[in-house]
Amino acid sequence: MTDLSGALQEPWPDLRLQREAVGLGMWFFLASEVLFFAALFCSYAIYRSFNAEAFRIAAAHTKIVYGSINMVLLLTSSLTMTVALRAATIQLRRLTLLSLGATAALGVAFLVTKGLEYYADINENLVPGPGFPLKPAATAIFWGLYWIMTGVHALHLTAGIGVVIAVMTLFWRGTIPVQGSTMEGVAIYWHFVDTVWIFLYPLIYLAGRS
Amino acid sequence: MSEMTLQYAPTEESVATSYLDEGHTVLSWLLTTDHKRIAILYALSITAFFFIGGVAIGLVRLELISPTGWFMTSDEYNRAFTIHGIIMVWFFLVPSIPATMGNFVLPMMIGAPDVAFPRLNLLSWYLYLIGASFTVYVLLSGGVDTGWTFYPPFSSTYSHSSVVPAAIGVFVVGFSSIATGVNFMATVHLLRAPGMTWFRLPLFAWSMYVVSMVMVLATPVLAMSLLLICAERLFGLPIFDASVGGDPVLFQHLFWFYSHPAVYIMILPAMGVVSEVFACFARRRVFGYAFMVYALLTIGVVGFMVWGHHMFVAGQSPLANLIFSFLSFIVAVPSAIKVFNWTATLYRGQIGFEAPMLYALGFLGLFTIGGLTGLFLASVPIDIAATDSYFVVAHFHTIMVGGTVSAFMAGIHYWWPKVTGRRYHEFAAQLAAIAMFLGFNLTFIPQFIMGWLGMPRRYHFYPDVFQIWHVLSSGGAAMLAVAYLMPLGYLGWSLFNGDRAGDNPWGATGLEWQTPSPPPKRNFLRPPQVTSAPYQYHDIGRAREEVEQAPVEGRGDAR
């Protein structure tokens, strides 16, 4: 039996309550995050409903291959993250570490793909401003939103990768036991970032394909 | 009665050191995770920013004595009122009561040893500091001139000032609010003492819970809208650019989706504070406790659906105007109920006029005026005439400054003995409370009048027919400035020379009064137990004199 004394933190009387608190706290934060992205989705919805044709034209220039590969990568990372959490709960330390490693690797792969996609976009000058190739004018709004939405999402993912690697290190060194409350929060956050991508994918890549 | 009194065994009393003595190095403060110390850190920082924002508006009021100005250029004037708005809204009013009194008192009130996530709590103060340092940078680099509302396309295209650093400062400090909100909600849900059911929570705890909800759900939208402004200004991403089909009014929707609830972020905690103070100094339970709770919740939720009343002339559709107008009248109902309930709390009381009570009465008067003028602005035709005028300026200052700052002062004085273990000078405090109320009215009643007569806001030069009102208002502001400085003096003095306060100088109910002043690190010497509803003042002796002879603790039992 692993020693749990390192897992319990101020001000909690027991680990069960602490775990509940971490989960609940993370859900509160995610409610906040939902509204953060809601502001973007709301802007997108307004502009798209009044510039349907421009958005169709603009969205046809997104790189659907990169987008779809990233969809698969992120969904798979959610799988490995779930496995990591379950393994941690029943104290399978090695499996936890392996799954976390896989998750972080998939996350990095996502970012690399994203980087290649950005490179291709920039080569085509798909950045609103002088030399922006698309017409009509409102296509620039789509591409403005594209950069912000994917950029903000990528930042969230980068933060997620950082946290996963940090947690892995702590687990590996044995600073905190895997079955503590930490995994709970990390996992919920990671799935949330994945969920955002589930909505970004159709709005950005699938619009304008038909 | 004796079983309700705390009796500390002498050995235990000697063991318990106050949170102030847990370490005397600077580092012991900067790395603390004790909610009480973080509250003190917050109190110091927001006080500093209150006076920076105060100096900015002092200069503005001085300049406005003359209709053609006399020592500022128009650009300097615009920067002065902008920095006043940004600092007062995000670096004083939003964190004012939650981050100081909420941090200090909330865990004690519900019988918790600390907040749910102590390190997150410290992080939230550091986020505040980072945001604040951006704002200081903006101040030093020549300021920002967009008004605190950051409306594009002026902010994104036409302003020649430090818009981006200012927006980043607000963005970062927003996350400090979110962190505090998440922390408080988890605390109230999971760390209540045995017996502390939801309907035994003091109203201040309820107000902290509701305000946390509003912070968590509203602030991210502000963050995103400012991010979009920065993206447009820095990289030319045309989100609100009308020339390619963007809509500047969309920014206003997003901005007010936060900034109207932000008004409730400022006023709900104030309502919580004065509920505590009224009950304590009238020696009565709060009239209609359950209704007070429902009113808080209703304001918290419906407050999210009224933002469009800031946009009646912005180019919003007439139908949307009517919808938002209707919802705004609806949200006024729970506010009115709260006013009636506070008034009824005084009925058959044993009313004392100590400084916290005077400040709370000041709150009640100003909140009533501010709330009623809110009705004017909720009705579309009057709002069209009065919006963007001094009428609006006076209205929201009456609520946000008159109301919130009065309640803030009420709370500071009420919990001062608990926080510091000292008594402040009562007469000086009473004097300051009266000066603040009079100064405030002298400042803003002229603004109501000239606003309705047609004086637009954010005007450097103004038609000379309004000069008399501006001079009156500036005179009031001077009085107000004195009233704001007075507490610095007598509270500072009391820190070193004040009488020892004792654990419960007001004879108040509530768990925070059942522990030594100043409290020990983990708040309670023994795990508290709660056995009855809050505000049982009628059970524990009606006259203050009785209380003073035999200090009686309220409800519960900390053994």
Next chain:
Amino acid sequence: MKLTEFTTAASDYAAHVDALFILLSVVSGAVVALVAGLITYFLIRYHKGSGAPRGETPERLDREIEIGWTAATSFLFLFLFWWAASRQLSALATPEPALEIHVVAKQWMWRIQHPSGAREIDELHVPVHTNVRLIMTSQDAIHDLYLPALRLKQDVLPDRYTYLSFNATKTGVFHLTCAEFCGTDHSVMAGRLVVVTPEEYSRWNAAVPEGDDLAHQGKALFLSLGCSGCHTPGSTVHAPDLKGVYGSAVQLADGRTVTADEAYLRDCILLPDKNRVAGFPPLMPNFSGAVTPGQVISLVAYVKSLSSQSVDTGQGASP
């Protein structure tokens, strides 16, 4: 400037708004009186140690009181909403406009074009008892056309038209100004609403030349180039006040004294270091290349007009 330029209710709509304002004031006054009266009474009667009877009120009564005033407040507020909304709805159903006037806002002036082609700046002439519709747009930031005497205000947005409809019932000169913060000279983006009889309106229309006069164009340039930032009484930048400068004798820094004629003023704009005025630091930027010759002429015309008082000085203080 007279207060009546702001406060006169110059249309039926404005009178309705005033009536609603008075109604709300009376209701609010009553509520304030009630609350303040009760509080004062309680404070006196139940002051600590007073002999008034204390004791609990029955809980059932408390609940009934609570429900009572919740209901009363709700009904009152719904009534007020209904009253205000019906005013608004009837105002929306304006009859066909008889006269459509274009308004273009830019930092920091109002350009107004009448159907006849007559143009004016910072002034709006309209005939009395006529349904007027303003069609407004902005060239830069958001502005807001505020007509206090009509109790009307509407934001003016870039790349979009917004509208204001009114029917003035009183002739006279009223205030017109910008109510949405738009930058440096927001507070002097002001002018006059001139309500005249239909006959006078047609006479005025015929008399006004199409296009701006030079001094007005110059004023606009003076504001848009940022000259007003320094050349304003009360500016902290130490720059000469231009009021009355035209035709006066100017002491220069190098000891010469010149008469400020048009050529001098032109040189001051394009070659500021040539004729520096004594007692002022060399802060004036060089505008050669930044302004066209035509613009210089307008600017000079504007500075000239400051000495003859034919154009207001752009400080909003006194036309």
Next chain:
Amino acid sequence: MNGSSGDHETLWRGPLLAWSALLALAAISLGSAYLPLGAGNVAVNLVIAVVMAAVLAIFLMDLRNGTTLVRIVASTGLFWMIFMFVLTFSDYLSRG
């Protein structure tokens, strides 16, 4: 290590099922995007996205086993998002 092989099986089975369902839904969404459905495309895509998010939340984020409180909190963000959409669109759709 105190996890039995039975633990291992249940550990993998649920997440794998959910994962395959998600991949399948993503594929359907991608395929449907190329069908000429007009405005129907975005509707189909968004419905699939909502289903995917639900699968992810219920099975991978384990809302299935969450407390009522957690479920309420999880849906709060969505409710507030609805306030934002409905009231903002009430302006845009009636501008005329």
